[in-house]
Amino acid sequence: MTTIAIPPGMPQYGDVPSYDVAAVRADFPILDRKVNGHPLVYLDSANTSHKPRQVLDVLREHYEWRNANVSRSVHTLGTEATEAYEGARAKVAAFINAPSPDEVVFTKNSTEAINIVAYAFSNASLRPDADPRFRLGPGDEVVISEMEHHSNIVPWQLLCERTGATLRWFPVTDHGRLDESGLTDLVNERTKIVSLVHMSNILGTVNATSRITQRVREVGALLLLDCSQSVPHMPMDVVDYDPDFIVFTGHKMCAPSGIGVLWGRTELLAAMPPVLGGGSMIETVAMSGSTFAPPPIRFEAGTPPIAEAVALGAAVDYLSGVGMRAIQWHEKQLTAYALDALATVPELRIFGPNVPVGRGGTISFALGDIHPHDVGQVLDSLGVQVRVGHHCARPVCTRFGVPATTRASFYLYTTTEEIDALVAGLEQVRKVFA
Amino acid sequence: MQVDQLYQEIILDHYKHPHGRGLRDADDPAASVAEAHHVNPTCGDEVTVRVATDGAVLHDVSYDGYGCSISQASASVLHELLAGRPAAEAFAVHAAFVELMSGRGEVTPDEEVLGDGVAFAGVARYPARVKCALLPWMAFKDAAARAGVDTSPTEVQG
Numbered sequence: 001m002t003t004i005a006i007p008p009g010m011p012q013y014g015d016v017p018s019y020d021v022a023a024v025r026a027d028f029p030i031l032d033r034k035v036n037g038h039p040l041v042y043l044d045s046a047n048t049s050h051k052p053r054q055v056l057d058v059l060r061e062h063y064e065w066r067n068a069n070v071s072r073s074v075h076t077l078g079t080e081a082t083e084a085y086e087g088a089r090a091k092v093a094a095f096i097n098a099p100s101p102d103e104v105v106f107t108k109n110s111t112e113a114i115n116i117v118a119y120a121f122s123n124a125s126l127r128p129d130a131d132p133r134f135r136l137g138p139g140d141e142v143v144i145s146e147m148e149h150h151s152n153i154v155p156w157q158l159l160c161e162r163t164g165a166t167l168r169w170f171p172v173t174d175h176g177r178l179d180e181s182g183l184t185d186l187v188n189e190r191t192k193i194v195s196l197v198h199m200s201n202i203l204g205t206v207n208a209t210s211r212i213t214q215r216v217r218e219v220g221a222l223l224l225l226d227c228s229q230s231v232p233h234m235p236m237d238v239v240d241y242d243p244d245f246i247v248f249t250g251h252k253m254c255a256p257s258g259i260g261v262l263w264g265r266t267e268l269l270a271a272m273p274p275v276l277g278g279g280s281m282i283e284t285v286a287m288s289g290s291t292f293a294p295p296p297i298r299f300e301a302g303t304p305p306i307a308e309a310v311a312l313g314a315a316v317d318y319l320s321g322v323g324m325r326a327i328q329w330h331e332k333q334l335t336a337y338a339l340d341a342l343a344t345v346p347e348l349r350i351f352g353p354n355v356p357v358g359r360g361g362t363i364s365f366a367l368g369d370i371h372p373h374d375v376g377q378v379l380d381s382l383g384v385q386v387r388v389g390h391h392c393a394r395p396v397c398t399r400f401g402v403p404a405t406t407r408a409s410f411y412l413y414t415t416t417e418e419i420d421a422l423v424a425g426l427e428q429v430r431k432v433f434a
Numbered sequence: 435m436q437v438d439q440l441y442q443e444i445i446l447d448h449y450k451h452p453h454g455r456g457l458r459d460a461d462d463p464a465a466s467v468a469e470a471h472h473v474n475p476t477c478g479d480e481v482t483v484r485v486a487t488d489g490a491v492l493h494d495v496s497y498d499g500y501g502c503s504i505s506q507a508s509a510s511v512l513h514e515l516l517a518g519r520p521a522a523e524a525f526a527v528h529a530a531f532v533e534l535m536s537g538r539g540e541v542t543p544d545e546e547v548l549g550d551g552v553a554f555a556g557v558a559r560y561p562a563r564v565k566c567a568l569l570p571w572m573a574f575k576d577a578a579a580r581a582g583v584d585t586s587p588t589e590v591q592g
Contacts, residue, residue, distance in 0.1 A: 371502035373479075373502035373504070373563070373566065374503045374504075381437035389476055403480070403500060
């Protein structure tokens with residue numbers, strides 16, 4: 001390999017932020033295990049990530065030392081638990097550069113976060129005095145895209161059924177990019193909300209959002225970005241990206257399952273009617289009616305996933321310690337390596353961008369006409385864990401004319417040796433089904 | 435777990451060279467014909483099974499679909515075992531196959547009853563794949579019921 005000299009004064013190769021991948025791997029106990037007699041090669045982090053010891057320790061410590069319910073106790077344990085829970089909220093807010101921790105609503109996952117926004121629209125549409133930005137009816141439009149996860153399709157389909165609004169969507173190009181050619185028609189004065197995936201969980205595409213944001217502002221609509229696949233893998237700054245809402249989930253970013261985030265602008269969250277009713281989310285309750293707490297608590301009815309939230313705070317600390325910019329670069333290098341390596345496999349067809357630009361480390365492919373279930377099964381026998389199926393993004397499969405795909409996805413602990421193991425495994429698959 | 439226990443030669447043979455594939459019209463215009471379309475929502479596999487019957491004998495069991503080697507080979511074996519059989523016998527075979535697939539690898543299959551279906555014994559050890567193997571069989575049961583066949587099994591004579 002020849003190295004091209006970069007003139008002095010320009011950014012140099014060594015300026016790329018980096019970290020010791022072996023040291024990071026040592027933090028993840030599960031990476032030491034074997035699967036079917038082979039070292040684990042985990043290429044399914046887009047599905048769920050592994051958890052470092054630092055996060056597992058915090059989870060255990062919470063239950064062993066400060067277990068109590070939050071926001072309702074005067075005793076010491078309750079106070080400490082509340083401080084830990086609210087501390088996690090502040091950490092998450094800082095992680096995405098939110099202006100205030102009160103803009104961070106803890107949810108169960110991204111799906112619940114999107115549903116909260118969809119049901120806030122639904123509930124507002126029933127109340128004439130609600131904020132008009134959240135009122136939907138016949139003639140109004142909701143815009144999504146063809147590359148959404150089911151969690152960013154179905155809630156909007158249901159909302160449109162309830163309100164009579166129309167659901168529209170951006171198509172996807174043959175290269176797996178968002179087709180913005182119809183932007184001005186799609187996003188128009190009838191549009192109330194655009195809900196768009198930031199990074200596709202199946203194609204790996206990272207959508208450029210600025211033109212869409214600009215158009216959304218022109219027409220006075222709202223913008224939600226589904227960041228389930230982006231927040232774990234690249235720096236997110238909600239001030240810089242300038243959406244109205246983002247959602248993401250803890251389990252894809254080194255935290256436990258059961259904890260997710262809805263971030264929204266303070267004034268928008270304040271204008272949204274409650275969705276789930278119950279304890280915590282109230283201001284005062286009488287038999288004749290209730291008034292509600294301000295956000296974020298308004299949207300956190302019932303006892304929340306306390307230890308999971310605290311562990312999400314620890315995960316954010318862990319990721320920040322490694323450095324999100326460095327993680328992004330590591331995955332970019334892995335993606336470039338993997339795209340080159342997969343190109344050497346005969347009859348392999350990649351769905352999504354085949355250059356490591358404007359995409360993340362999630363690569364879906366077909367291997368000849370071998371069914372992905374069969375691909376995944378043979379790879380599993382070699383210890384290689386990939387996802388097979390429609391990845392909860394069936395419209396993408398339909399778009400590319402396949403019932404399912406095989407998907408390899410990377411994270412901060414993934415190595416090029418693991419990509420080599422994938423490529424070797426694919427040769428084995430071809431032998432079995434030759 | 436060895437993957438070749440799952441991908442027996444018999445299964446790969448049926449997958450690569452399926453028997454009786456394609457939905458067919460009944461030869462006898464008086465026959466009752468019905469079909470069922472089943473989907474595995476986790477992987478997108480689909481199969482349609484069509485049954486042509488006079489109520490006592492399954493004149494034809496035809497199918498079409500797409501999916502993994504296990505689900506498609508299973509449909510081929512289903513056709514081979516059940517087409518042309520008396521309905522009561524067919525449902526005894528059906529029950530034996532379902533029992534085999536629900537057995538987590540603990541059930542010893544009877545080759546006299548299940549024929550090439552015994553090759554699926556290894557599949558029962560992979561819970562994630564049992565659904566694939568059962569997909570055409572469940573579609574068959576629905577199709578037969580819709581065609582008016584009594585779907586309760588009786589003893590099969592080997």
